[in-house]
Amino acid sequence: MTTTERAALDRLKAEVCALHAELLRWGLVAWTSGNVSARVPGSELMVIKPSGVSYEELTPDLMIVCDLDGKVLEGELSPSSDTAAHAYVYRHRADVGGVVHTHSPYATAWAAAGEPIPCAITAMGDEFGDDIPIGPFALIGDDSIGQGIVGTLDGHRSPAVLMRGHGVFTIGASAKAAVKAAVMCEDVARTVHLARQLGQVQRLQQQHIDQLYDRYQNVYGQAAPTAGPEGARA
Numbered sequence: 001m002t003t004t005e006r007a008a009l010d011r012l013k014a015e016v017c018a019l020h021a022e023l024l025r026w027g028l029v030a031w032t033s034g035n036v037s038a039r040v041p042g043s044e045l046m047v048i049k050p051s052g053v054s055y056e057e058l059t060p061d062l063m064i065v066c067d068l069d070g071k072v073l074e075g076e077l078s079p080s081s082d083t084a085a086h087a088y089v090y091r092h093r094a095d096v097g098g099v100v101h102t103h104s105p106y107a108t109a110w111a112a113a114g115e116p117i118p119c120a121i122t123a124m125g126d127e128f129g130d131d132i133p134i135g136p137f138a139l140i141g142d143d144s145i146g147q148g149i150v151g152t153l154d155g156h157r158s159p160a161v162l163m164r165g166h167g168v169f170t171i172g173a174s175a176k177a178a179v180k181a182a183v184m185c186e187d188v189a190r191t192v193h194l195a196r197q198l199g200q201v202q203r204l205q206q207q208h209i210d211q212l213y214d215r216y217q218n219v220y221g222q223a224a225p226t227a228g229p230e231g232a233r234a
């Protein structure tokens with residue numbers, strides 16, 4: 001590894017570590033139940049949280065570097081128990097640079113009910129471009145969670161999937177984008193749930209969803225380099 005590659009990997013470990021604080025800040029996790037990973041650009045490696053370490057105790061040095069088969073190359077601790085699912089996504093989706101998993105309560109309630117979140121508000125049209133879909137029920141231990149994520153999100157605009165009876169997985173071009181999708185997923189899951197307490201919820205018309213998605217993904221935000229889905233909402 002060159003000095004430049006070393007420095008870039010250390011920066012990525014610090015970034016992935018810091019993004020875990022965002023899961024706490026936005027109320028997406030209880031105890032140690034969520035995790036963030038990032039692909040190491042230009043390599044077959046990823047950075048992921050160690051298993052069972054509280055978010056307050058996480059430091060960049062504790063982050064795990066492993067290959068896309070989950071073999072640990074750097075780090076003293078065991079990687080997150082969800083490492084196989086993250087790795088499967090990176091192996092099968094070259095466009096994905098970050099993956100997030102949470103059991104955030106409102107979104108996971110939809111997952112427990114086995115029901116997609118209907119695209120009923122403009123913020124959903126913007127970020128998800130569709131309903132947030134339900135993925136299959138799958139147990140941890142082999143590739144079935146990864147297969148369920150990739151199988152559900154391939155060809156789908158949504159960067160979030162609600163794995164039935166489990167929780168949320170999100171993908172993004174970067175780990176930060178995947179964290180943003182997880183935050184937005186919980187936000188719209190709560191809003192649409194609250195709307196249903198008031199009565200029937202209508203999905204937006206498809207043409208409006210298409211317009212919202214196109215504008216937000218292609219026009220919205222500041223001019224490059226932070227434009228698009230990763231740009232700050234103002």
Ligand SMILES: [Zn+2]
Binds near residue numbers: 033103166
């Ligand atoms: Zn889980």
